[in-house]
Amino acid sequence: MLYAVARGFYLLLAYVVRYRKRVVLENLRNSFPEKSGAEIEKLAHQFYWHFSQVMVEVIKLATMPAAELKRRVLFRNPEVLERHFANQRTVLGLSSHAGNWEWVLTSGALWLSAHTDGVYKPLSNPFFESFMYRLRTRMGSGLIPMRDTLRDMVQRKGEVRVVSMLSDQAAGPEDRPYWTTFMNQDAGFYTSTERLATRFRCPVVYVSIRRLRQGYYEIVLTELYDGDSPLPANDFPLTAAFVHQLEQDIRLFPPDYLWTHRRWKHKRVTE
Template sequence: MRKRTISGSPRQRDATPKPYPWYYAPLRWLLMGLAYLPWAVLYFLADGLYLLFAYVVRYRWRVILENLRNSFPEKSEAEIRQIGKAFYQHFSQVLVETLKLAVMTDEELKHRVHFPNPEVLERYLQAGRMAIGLSSHAGNWEWVLTSGAVWLSDEVDGVYKPLNNPFFESFMAELRTRTGAGLIPMRDTLRDMVQRKGEPRVVSLLSDQAAGPEDRPYWTTFMHQEAGFYTSADRLAARFQAPVVYVSIRRLRRGYYEIVLTELYDGSTPLPADGFPITEAFVRHLERDIRAWPEQYLWTHRRWKHKRG
């Protein structure tokens, strides 16, 4: 694990696991016990979760169908339902794979996540620059930050929304930082980047989250629907002259993924003051990935719940 040398930064304080009530201890023991199970057993459990989600509790099935119908108006109802069931299967595997992070070694994670072109980021890190990575809730999004920390030569920090439950906030922070990655609470992003300006590292943003009207979002068409996006990528890139890279992750087979990097901005070309070209480019790349592997996107969240005021 990489050595942390920055003291007092918001990233370091919030990445430290927080205390939680004692009665969560049995739950932690259960989760850790499951994490130590062999992959074959975990995927057997994932198959059970799939059957539970798809045929018993039908977890957010109406939301999934609504999102898929609006996103793929050209597909038949049978095709929509087939994608929905395939998503349940993918989602069940993501759950057990995320839990397995509790005990995976750096070597195993590097073996299971392939980076064919890390040089897209490495050339900036070797030049001593900070870069911004834009990822989404596609593939196994929890493996993006953790695998980036073992593949890349410098530090990788992820911007995240803290959870309200103290146990899961602590447990997820532990999983996400095991391989040496750092965490930055969303509210502290600008302060952290100002304090650490000039340090070579990658700051990772999950950029497909729904931005509400109060966030002054950038509105564009996303999967045939109007959607608001956070404009952090454009604003931070312009302020810090930071290159921006799109992070595409897709499942190759059970437990194996490929992450491909695509440069969206070189960090030196002037950006327009009245537009958001980086965010727009991110949206178009994400659309391409969703259309290629629709079952690997997170359809359970209400991505299009906000409307333009």
């Protein structure tokens, strides 16, 4: 029934309100310059269908039993995290707005032996902030406002847990970002991963969420840093590795990324 509702959302978003259609098409054209106009239009519609499914899946999360969520989100290799938990480590999990990103944190609370916390940006609307907070924490996960991340890491230093971050957010020039080419475009990324991993000796894991079929996903973990090896100063190998992994995922599953996001809105400042 909910996927029938999703079909209605798709028709509304793609054909009636044309939700951020200009942004979607611009992002796709710039990311896949080798594709024809017809191919770009097809990708856009595939994205709107994916996005509509995610919308109803988020709604379903409000009432979904834990057993059903665990059945629908498969962690392929949780041992990547579990071996760090056994060594009493806090692990940084780097994820993105791909697949159903809202199911990553909540399902992690069911699959993993340690606590899961998500770094997030609180919503300005009090009603939606309250609703999404309850949704994201109902399986036992915690939330950390982005501005409080460092304070939280200091206060809970040494706690065995995962701190999950959506690391594909657009960092502006004022954030002193790591600039690189991402999907054929200049993009700035936050560099907090390097600073937190170095200061707190945190292993870093890339979290890939992929759609298997309608309503079912798998999560594949890739270790980017063991938490012990020295990291070069004034360099950002972990962020670069994250960008590389994310671009690989997007190219494998182009419709499953959040193309309505103005990811490339900031421009590199040149002197």
